[in-house]
Amino acid sequence: xxxxxxxxxxxxxxxxxxxxxxxxxxxxxxxxxxxxxxxxxxxxxxxxxxxxxxxxxxxxxxxxxxxxxxxxxxxxxxxxxxxxxxxxxxxxxxxxxxxxxxxxxxxxxxxxxxxxxxxxxxxx
Amino acid sequence: xxxxxxxxxxxxxxxxxxxxxxxxxxxxxxxxxxxxxxxxxxxxxxxxxxxxxxxxxxxxxxxxxxxxxxxxxxxxxxxxxxxxxxxxxxxxxxxxxxxxxxxxxxxxxxxxxxxxxxxxxxxxxxxxxxxxxxxxxxxxxxxxxxxxxxxxxxxxxxxxxxxxxxxxxxxxxxxxxxxxxxxxxxxxxxxxxxxxxxxxxxxxxxxxxxxxxxxxxxxxxxxxxxxxxxx
Numbered sequence: 174x175x176x177x178x179x180x181x182x183x184x185x186x187x188x189x190x191x192x193x194x195x196x197x198x199x200x201x202x203x204x205x206x207x208x209x210x211x212x213x214x215x216x217x218x219x220x221x222x223x224x225x226x227x228x229x230x231x232x233x234x235x236x237x238x239x240x241x242x243x244x245x246x247x248x249x250x251x252x253x254x255x256x257x258x259x260x261x262x263x264x265x266x267x268x269x270x271x272x273x274x275x276x277x278x279x280x281x282x283x284x285x286x287x288x289x290x291x292x293x294x295x296x297x
Numbered sequence: 298x299x300x301x302x303x304x305x306x307x308x309x310x311x312x313x314x315x316x317x318x319x320x321x322x323x324x325x326x327x328x329x330x331x332x333x334x335x336x337x338x339x340x341x342x343x344x345x346x347x348x349x350x351x352x353x354x355x356x357x358x359x360x361x362x363x364x365x366x367x368x369x370x371x372x373x374x375x376x377x378x379x380x381x382x383x384x385x386x387x388x389x390x391x392x393x394x395x396x397x398x399x400x401x402x403x404x405x406x407x408x409x410x411x412x413x414x415x416x417x418x419x420x421x422x423x424x425x426x427x428x429x430x431x432x433x434x435x436x437x438x439x440x441x442x443x444x445x446x447x448x449x450x451x452x453x454x455x456x457x458x459x460x461x462x463x464x465x466x467x468x469x470x471x472x473x474x475x476x477x478x479x480x481x482x483x484x485x486x487x488x489x490x491x492x493x494x495x496x497x498x499x500x501x502x503x504x505x506x507x508x509x510x511x512x513x514x515x516x517x518x519x520x521x522x523x524x525x526x527x528x
Contacts, residue, residue: 199371199510209363209380210490240509245370246378253381277342277375280410 200244201237203230225254245275249282261289328505329517334450335505336517338443340412342375343507344405347383349394352422358394360486361419361437364493368501369415373510377409406444413450416440420454422489424461433459435492439500453503455496457526459488499524 204227212220228250235243252267265286272282329336345365350358362379370376386392391400398416405414421436436456443450503521506512512519 199373202367206363206367206494210360210487213359213363214486239511242509244367245375245509246366246381249378249381253378253384275375277410277412278377281377281408284408 197237197239199239200242201231201234202244203227203234205231205244205247221254225251228254243270243274245278246271248274249278252285256285256289261293265289325520325522327517328503328519328521331503331521332451332505334443334448336514338412338446338448338450339508339514340374340441340443340450341508342377342410342412343369343415343441344377344382344409344411344413344444345369345379345415346397346417347386347392347394348417348419349398350419350422352419354422354489356486357419357422357489360490361417361422361493364490364497365415365417368494368497369504372501372504373507373513375507375509377411382409402442402444402447411444414442414444416442421456422493429462431461433461433488433492435489435496437493437496437500441504451504453500455500455526457492457496459492460527495526499526 205224208220208224208227212224214220228247231247232243232251235241238244248267248271252264252271255261255267256264268282268285272279348358348361348365350361362383366376366379383392386397391397402414405411416439418438419436420438421434424431424433434456436454438454439452440449441451442448506514506516
């Protein structure tokens with residue numbers, strides 16, 4: 174009986190590690206690619222909103238992936254959407270998130286954050 | 298009984314051929330032998346530039362651009378957000394691809410902090426109608442350059458040819474015309490995009506894995522198999 178349970182554990186472990194290693198993609202992009210294409214094909218408020226939705230979903234559901242990380246560029250994309258709709262505070266917070274998830278983006282994100290800072294000074 | 302034995306022997310023989318057949322004839326190139334500079338430089342990030350469109354379809358550029366980011370990110374590299382980057386390039390007045398492709402590469406490091414830059418050329422993005430058969434072709438050439446040394450780190454070309462005339466035209470002229478019209482209607486831009494994604498996945502799979510991939514710096518001996526894709 175004990176042996177049988179052991180076997181089950183082993184099989185379970187193999188199956189489990191098998192899944193996490195080989196099944197599933199490195200990142201969960203949700204419908205980002207399709208919605209990005211749809212937006213390019215037909216620029217409208219609706220298609221832009223769809224794209225934003227899939228970006229937000231991919232951030233929300235990043236756990237459903239091999240890396241468990243938010244895909245590269247998603248925080249930045251969302252930040253940029255906020256920036257374009259004149260919400261610089263939210264934009265900066267997402268640019269900071271991109272930077273802390275991917276240090277490779279730090280240089281670019283800092284440039285964006287500085288730009289926003291300069292813009293706000295101009296306004297004042 | 299005999300049948301099962303026979304089938305077993307055939308399967309065994311076939312699998313032996315699959316396993317040893319190719320290796321015996323010639324050694325396929327490995328990632329390390331084809332792209333040694335990737336392992337020397339170990340770039341962590343890729344800046345994807347807007348594609349150069351050499352095809353006859355003016356829309357190809359905008360559509361192809363939406364397909365490049367994901368497969369390269371999936372190989373473990375930090376890919377800069379394509380739409381945002383291209384917007385900013387427009388604002389800086391450097392969106393013109395000719396201009397971008399002739400820019401000194403260290404500029405991309407200066408502005409974005411990117412380790413490498415990906416140049417893509419759309420060679421073909423069309424449907425050819427040849428008497429009874431029509432086929433869709435997407436052909437892409439991709440090159441990755443270092444922003445530090447300006448050297449080419451990786452390059453690959455991918456082509457997919459898709460036979461669109463699946464149906465039987467019955468040999469009659471009316472059937473042929475109907476078929477050609479059907480194909481023209483059926484070939485939406487979404488089809489190109491779908492096949493362009495396949496080409497990208499195939500091309501990106503030859504790239505040595507990046508720092509966010511499990512195989513990072515462990516895939517030197519992985520062989521690069523060139524696939525000519527036909528569907």
